[in-house]
Amino acid sequence: MDLVDALPKAELHVHLEGTLEPEQMMYLAQRNNVLDQIPYDSVEEVRKAYDFKDLQSFLDLYYAGCAVLLEQQDFYDLTWAYLERAHAEGVVHVEPFFDPQTHTQRNVPFGTAVKGVHAALKDAEAKWGMTSGIIICFLRHLGPEAALECLEEALLFKDMIMGVGLDSTEIGWPNKLFTEAFTRAKAEGFRLVAHAGEEGPAENVHQALALGVQRVDHGIHSLEDPDLLKQLAERRMPLTLCPLSNLKLKVYDGELQERMQELFGLGNLCITVNSDDPAYFGGYMSLQLTTEL
Ligand code: HPA
Ligand code: ZN
Secondary structure: OOOOHHEEEEEEOHHHHHHHHHHHHHHHHHHHHHHOOOOOOOHHHHHHOOOOHHHHHHHHHHHHHHOOOOOOOHHHHHHHHHHHHHHHEEEEEEOEOOHHHHHHHHOOOOHHHHHHHHHHHHHHHHHHOOOOOEEEEEEEEHHHHHHHHHHHHHHHHEEEEEOOEOOOOOOOHHHHHHHHHHHHHHHHOOOEEEEEEEOOOHHHHHHHHHHHOOOOOOOHHHHHHHHHHHHHHHHHOOOEEEEEEEEEEOOOOHHHHHHHHHHHHHHEEEEEOOOOOOHHHHHOOHHHOOOOO
């Protein structure tokens, strides 16, 4: 094991659906007899399709791949496969996201997904002492009413869920649309986070702060707004950066290295490095820390 793997790490920004490796996608498609519901015939075809031009072109494939997740055991197996990799790379604490609406929309019950994920996390705690807390994310592109409905369902499984977040399409779906869902989630005692400033503007990071978040996921576009940077520093507001994700989704295309250096160079921000959707972007935690952008 090399030094980077050996360092104990916390993973604070990983989407479990984004850890679905092509081999596991094909395996689950066969197991569930739904090969006809994914747009691929082989592992090679899946890998070939992973060439993204922006966030939306990635999300389209990411949601399509989820068609193979149907049973509680599938969610367990997905989570467990991720946890084994994370453990091998020195992750000792994880706060994974999953998107309940991606599954309930396909008539997979909320409980099927959350119970599978939760059981795997508990097994990782028993086996390795790995600590964790589930964060469910509302899908921005389904709008604020659907987020409230998702929150209602989450209340039935409150003991398994630590926090709520916001993800999916950023442009056209500003975070302020979700004020009511976040106010309610806070009143119910959930921790709050939100994706913001990934490919959207610094203004969306301001809107995430106004929702009462305790972390900003990505937040790289905060660079556009010196006052915002000052505020983030003063509040010690964590940014969960995902360098490989930004590289693959062409965020600050051609100048990502410089932008990252600028952000780290400020020296006063609370920055964490994370893997986002490692099966799609080609790297788990250790690679995030060692890849040249
Ligand atoms: N951004 C927004 N939504 C997502 C992402 C992301 O990087 N990954 C999975 N859902
Ligand atoms: Zn993300």
